[in-house]
Amino acid sequence: MATTITITGAGGQIGYALLFRIAAGDMLGPDEKVRLRLLEIPQGVKAAEGAALELHDGAFDLLESVEVTDDAATGFDGCNLALLVGARPRGPGMERGDLLAANAGIFGPQGQTIAARAAADVRVTVVGNPANTNALIAAASADGVPADRFSALTRLDENRARAQVAAALDAPVSGIRRVSIWGNHSATQFPDLAHATVDGRPVLDALGERMDDVRGWLEETFIPRVAKRGAEIIEVRGSSSVASAANAAIEHTRDWVAGTDDWTSAGVVSRGEYGVPAGLVSSFPVRAVGGQWQIVEGLELDDWARARIDTSVAELVEEREAVRALGVL
Ligand code: NAD
């Protein structure tokens, strides 16, 4: 048996950082063969073909086949997993509404084609920005595919948050667990440490031993650092995060398929949990069980946390309204 994986935007930067790790077994483990479908637009086909040549030269034991195409029906045919990376980037003078419109024109048809052509067990990880709303559009366009088969990447935000906590505590990142990302993959997101642990102890207690004003550090340093890390990378590197984003997409998809022993964060379709309007794709703390994300329920939220979640969710509502105004939903 082999898993067929479609990667859109495979000729781009994140695509290049994803393909070789998937072929090496980092996503589905050392026993699962993979068939890769590299879906591009015509301008990106050459770059994807170049990556395919290098995949060939990698002589990966697990790699059964590689196919490059600019035809979505061929690209999604029979796929079990799809990583939707290809998206229209924000150009000079483009407003958020323009970006939503351009991406609605990509993720709507892709959702339809996934419904028509993908395997019955398809799972779709949306990476291309605005990831939450692109996932919402794709899910809403995929008639007959359960909406919970679509999720948006916020694992990068979680990893960034864990790394910031590890640095503040001078502790290994491996011991930092249960950091929750709520809301949108944007600067309004709420990285939440209320339930986070370091080697099993509450992170907030450990921080309190090192600083007088933990709330001040959260508000002035930690939250903006995590929420604006994408912009910081763009400023320093000159283009947006690539390897860390690909790593997060691999971890997200791996956990979705294989299951988690603790919780992580992902953008999933709300059914009204924590007051997030049903149908929005919002980040929540989640577990993966039997190939399905399950929102961690019953967490206490104080007024401060509630207000931050509400702000980010309000942005998601606005994005949904803007997409509805285009007649897409
Ligand atoms: P990139 O420009 O290097 O690559 C994008 C590729 O997508 C290009 O090769 C382009 O030809 C292709 N593409 C465009 N429209 C397509 C379509 N309709 N079908 C198939 N392919 C298409 O960009 P990148 O650095 O790889 O980033 C890709 C996306 O990921 C961007 O939207 C970026 O903002 C987003 N991103 C998300 C996260 C996250 O955590 N969710 C993190 C980093 C980047």
Ligand code: LMR
């Ligand atoms: C990131 O978080 O690195 C990406 O979503 C890029 C961006 O625009 O922030």
